Amino acid sequence: QLKVVESGGGLVQAGGSLRLSCLASGSTFNIGTMGWYRQAPGKQRELVADISSGGGSKYADSVKGRFTISRDNAKNTVYLQMDSLKPEDTAVYYCTAYSMIYQSYVWGQGTQVTVSS
Numbered sequence: 509q510l511k512v513v514e515s516g517g518g519l520v521q522a523g524g525s526l527r528l529s530c531l532a533s534g535s536t537f538n539i540g541t542m543g544w545y546r547q548a549p550g551k552q553r554e555l556v557a558d559i560s561s562g563g564g565s566k567y568a569d570s571v572k573g574r575f576t577i578s579r580d581n582a583k584n585t586v587y588l589q590m591d592s593l594k595p596e597d598t599a600v601y602y603c604t605a606y607s608m609i610y611q612s613y614v615w616g617q618g619t620q621v622t623v624s625s
Contacts, residue, residue, distance in 0.1 A: 510535040510614050512542075514603045517619030524623070525591045530603030530616060532584040540606040542579055542586040546599035546621075556601070557588060571597075593623045 516528040532539060543558025557577040559565045565577050576589040586603065603616040 510539070510605065510607050510610070512603045512605050512614055512616040514601065514616045514619040517601060517621045519622045519624065520593055521624050522593060522595055524593050525589070526593065526621060528588040528590065528601055528619060530586045532605050535607065535609065536584045538608040539584065540608045542603070542605045544577065544588045545602045545604060547602070548599040553602070559586060590621070595623045595625045597621060598623050
């Protein structure tokens, strides 16, 4: 069964950088869009960025110019490079991947990103 696992979260100071990684495993054939969502306590989960199988990307307005999403299809991995981090970026970041075979999304467990002021 397809699954994704995030890594790379941690504690950084405002203005710092982190790179998140998400590895897909299991039934990795025909994975479509992969992306990153985040959820802060008491708030709804929101899309941070996603990237299609062809490489087209989309970003939330709040992270444009600061975050970069990329993927390596051979490694079944998606990355999120986060620069110029702000305290408001603090959240649990979740990776998601769409399986075109099973026509469903899978979600990772999440990784905590904390940005101190």
